[in-house]
Amino acid sequence: MTFLLLLMASFATYRVARMLAQEDGPFDVFARVRGRVNQRTWVGRGIACVWCLSFWVALVVACGLAWQGHLAWRDVWLVWLAIAGASAAIYQVVR
Numbered sequence: 001m002t003f004l005l006l007l008m009a010s011f012a013t014y015r016v017a018r019m020l021a022q023e024d025g026p027f028d029v030f031a032r033v034r035g036r037v038n039q040r041t042w043v044g045r046g047i048a049c050v051w052c053l054s055f056w057v058a059l060v061v062a063c064g065l066a067w068q069g070h071l072a073w074r075d076v077w078l079v080w081l082a083i084a085g086a087s088a089a090i091y092q093v094v095r
Helices: 003-022 026-036 042-047 050-065 075-092
Strands: none
Touching: 003 026, 003 050, 003 075, 026 042, 042 050, 050 075
């Protein structure tokens, strides 16, 4: 796995997490989902948090990279945490 691929995965993870957590989305679909989820539950609080979402989106991205052959399955956990950490760092810089 190259550094460029890891960097692109981190930026993509940040973008998707921010889009889901803070933007309305096309036809307000993301806003509706956030509105329907009870904010008192851990799922409701997590769906409105860029850091929380980036953690789970990074897992999907890391598994996708392994599924496409860019990454060994044994390394998914490490790349998952690396992408989530980089996405959190990007969010800290941008906000």
